[in-house]
Amino acid sequence: MPESPRRFLTVLWVLVVAILLVTPLVMVPYSFDVFRTPKDAVFVSLSLLLIAALAGGALLSDDAARLLRMRAPIVFVALAAPLWTAVVTLTSMRPGVSLYKPLTVVCCSAFVVATLLTVKGRHFSALMVVLAPAAVNSLLATVQSTGVWQPWAIDPRIPFRLRTTGLIGNPNDLGTYLTLPALAAFAAAIAWPRRKWMYGVAVLFLIGIASAQSVTPVVAAVAGLFVMAVTSTTRRLRYATFGALAALIVIAAVHPASRTRFARLFESAAIGRLPELTSMRVVPAATAWRMFLDRPLVGVGPGGFSALYMTAKLETDAAYPQWIRVGADSFSQVHNDHLQVLAETGLPGYAIFIAALGLLGAITFRRGEVADERVRFARTFAFPAAVSFAMLTLAQFPLQLTAPMVPALYLGALCFAWTAGDESV
Amino acid sequence: MKAFRVVLAVLLLGAAIAVIERAMVPLVRCNLAKGAINRTVRRFHRIGDEYQRFNMARRNLVRCDECLAAFPNDYQMHLLRAANLRILGRYDEAVRTFEHALTLTERAEIYAQLGEVEIERGNVEAARRALLKAATFNIEHVMTVDQPMRDEIYTAVYARIDRLKAAKHGQASPSQ
Numbered sequence: 342m343p344e345s346p347r348r349f350l351t352v353l354w355v356l357v358v359a360i361l362l363v364t365p366l367v368m369v370p371y372s373f374d375v376f377r378t379p380k381d382a383v384f385v386s387l388s389l390l391l392i393a394a395l396a397g398g399a400l401l402s403d404d405a406a407r408l409l410r411m412r413a414p415i416v417f418v419a420l421a422a423p424l425w426t427a428v429v430t431l432t433s434m435r436p437g438v439s440l441y442k443p444l445t446v447v448c449c450s451a452f453v454v455a456t457l458l459t460v461k462g463r464h465f466s467a468l469m470v471v472l473a474p475a476a477v478n479s480l481l482a483t484v485q486s487t488g489v490w491q492p493w494a495i496d497p498r499i500p501f502r503l504r505t506t507g508l509i510g511n512p513n514d515l516g517t518y519l520t521l522p523a524l525a526a527f528a529a530a531i532a533w534p535r536r537k538w539m540y541g542v543a544v545l546f547l548i549g550i551a552s553a554q555s556v557t558p559v560v561a562a563v564a565g566l567f568v569m570a571v572t573s574t575t576r577r578l579r580y581a582t583f584g585a586l587a588a589l590i591v592i593a594a595v596h597p598a599s600r601t602r603f604a605r606l607f608e609s610a611a612i613g614r615l616p617e618l619t620s621m622r623v624v625p626a627a628t629a630w631r632m633f634l635d636r637p638l639v640g641v642g643p644g645g646f647s648a649l650y651m652t653a654k655l656e657t658d659a660a661y662p663q664w665i666r667v668g669a670d671s672f673s674q675v676h677n678d679h680l681q682v683l684a685e686t687g688l689p690g691y692a693i694f695i696a697a698l699g700l701l702g703a704i705t706f707r708r709g710e711v712a713d714e715r716v717r718f719a720r721t722f723a724f725p726a727a728v729s730f731a732m733l734t735l736a737q738f739p740l741q742l743t744a745p746m747v748p749a750l751y752l753g754a755l756c757f758a759w760t761a762g763d764e765s766v
Numbered sequence: 767m768k769a770f771r772v773v774l775a776v777l778l779l780g781a782a783i784a785v786i787e788r789a790m791v792p793l794v795r796c797n798l799a800k801g802a803i804n805r806t807v808r809r810f811h812r813i814g815d816e817y818q819r820f821n822m823a824r825r826n827l828v829r830c831d832e833c834l835a836a837f838p839n840d841y842q843m844h845l846l847r848a849a850n851l852r853i854l855g856r857y858d859e860a861v862r863t864f865e866h867a868l869t870l871t872e873r874a875e876i877y878a879q880l881g882e883v884e885i886e887r888g889n890v891e892a893a894r895r896a897l898l899k900a901a902t903f904n905i906e907h908v909m910t911v912d913q914p915m916r917d918e919i920y921t922a923v924y925a926r927i928d929r930l931k932a933a934k935h936g937q938a939s940p941s942q
Contacts, residue, residue, distance in 0.1 A: 373800035373842070378793065386790045393782035397775035437839040437870060651872035651903065662930035667905035667923060671873045 349398035376510030388448030433642020442643030456754035475522035478507035479549025486552035516558030532718035565729030629680035640687040678734035702727035719756040796833035874903035
């Protein structure tokens with residue numbers, strides 16, 4: 342490779358690695374929002390430098406510009422997302438609230454494009470870059486949830502479960518963040534047979550997920566592992582996957598706080614109390630659906646759900662009075678990204694989201710024998726990851742959070758980059 | 767041509783750095799300021815020295831205005847601004863600030879705080895309307911007001927639920 346594109350790719354790679362390492366670990370104590378806002382600021386800042394580097398490289402070197410002329414379908418999806426976000430921001434019912442949202446989506450797209458460009462020639466180390474900060478968070482979550490060590494002072498009125506934050510911010514975000522790295526660690530252990538210690542890393546992530554005591558990540562991890570077992574072609578993989586599934590279920594059942602939480606959920610399910618069973622999320626879900634039906638093409642605009650929730654919720658109350666709970670408060674997010682994307686960006690926005698998941702999942706079903714461990718990793722990981730992420734977005738909102746989105750975008754792009762040119766195999 | 771490309775690349779880098787400097791750095795700084803202001807607002811009721819309380823509120827107000835100049839759509843900062851205006855007794859401005867926050871996003875706690883300020887202004891009907899809206903979402907917001915308004919709002923919230931349930935089941939509402 343000529344010298345100038347190599348330098349260009351090195352600059353991009355340094356920025357990609359900085360995003361991967363800093364975003365999940367950064368926090369600013371004494372802030373109003375200690376975790377999420379600093380992560381957003383770091384991600385957007387580094388992504389803006391990434392965009393400048395991408396554009397600068399294309400301007401200064403014809404070889405670098407040629408590298409950017411990618412024609413893969415995922416690149417079109419990555420470009421369609423910010424374009425459509427810009428359109429729905431213009432038609433937003435709360436333009437002031439939607440104003441900065443396209444910037445975040447542009448940053449996500451730039452991060453995907455930079456990852457596609459830079460990881461193609463890299464090997465196992467490219468995977469470790471995303472797993473290392475996840476391991477730190479998982480370890481921290483485990484010591485927090487078991488009461489061994491709490492790195493900062495906690496208000497004693499905060500329920501014990503909510504004290505397990507890692508460096509992510511709250512247990513739900515933490516569990517959501519750890520789910521895809523857990524699947525990736527497991528797929529890596531399968532793809533690189535000489536690196537059996539990756540099973541240990543996978544188990545560490547599973548313990549982190551159980552420590553978070555958040556139901557959705559547990560269910561999403563179980564679903565992902567189950568799909569991994571079903572779609573695998575080797576018996577060894579099936580045994581290992583079912584072993585991990587059993588381990589996750591045992592960890593979730595043995596972990597005292599996790600067991601209590603599941604017992605409470607089963608109790609709510611037994612008496613048929615849908616709001617309690619869904620942690621009151623059924624109401625915002627129904628409200629988001631009504632918003633989507635009102636504006637199916639362009640939605641209410643990015644960030645519009647939170648701004649318009651109160652008025653819309655009163656209409657939902659009339660339709661479902663049995664779900665009214667006098668202690669239930671406002672929701673800033675639907676806690677279901679499928680419905681939130683539909684409500685805020687309409688059908689085209691949701692189609693872009695589904696297209697990205699579909700393209701990722703399709704990698705697993707490519708035919709032919711593979712000798713390259715990276716292709717084996719991508720095929721093992723892609724469809725289970727797509728299923729798992731689709732499940733996470735059913736009861737959480739990873740699309741609205743920087744911490745879970747960074748590994749999700751990176752691991753997805755990694756699969757596309759490592760299987761590029763593999764379609765005809 | 768090459769020189770033009772170099773200039774353009776440098777300009778792009780400059781633009782990226784400018785956005786970081788003008789938007790991202792203030793975002794982190796205002797997040798820190800918001801944390802500090804929020805902590806003092808929560809402590810206000812424990813500060814007996816009125817002079818000290820007023821001084822803190824004035825300082826907070828300056829920081830709120832600085833951050834709102836950079837992020838005019840930050841509803842939480844508007845809420846903090848209104849809370850400090852309330853401490854300073856500038857009730858009309860506080861109400862206007864709460865109302866502006868409501869144009870950005872509708873939240874029960876904004877209505878609750880708006881209701882409390884309206885009571886302090888002696889505007890009982892407006893307070894009742896705001897607090898009823900807040901309590902419709904979360905009944906705990908009604909605990910901040912005294913009787914008989916508390917009971918009135920409490921009854922109205924439950925009457926609404928009964929009415930909706932009755933309408934759903936096609937029965938006559940017990941409260942009607």
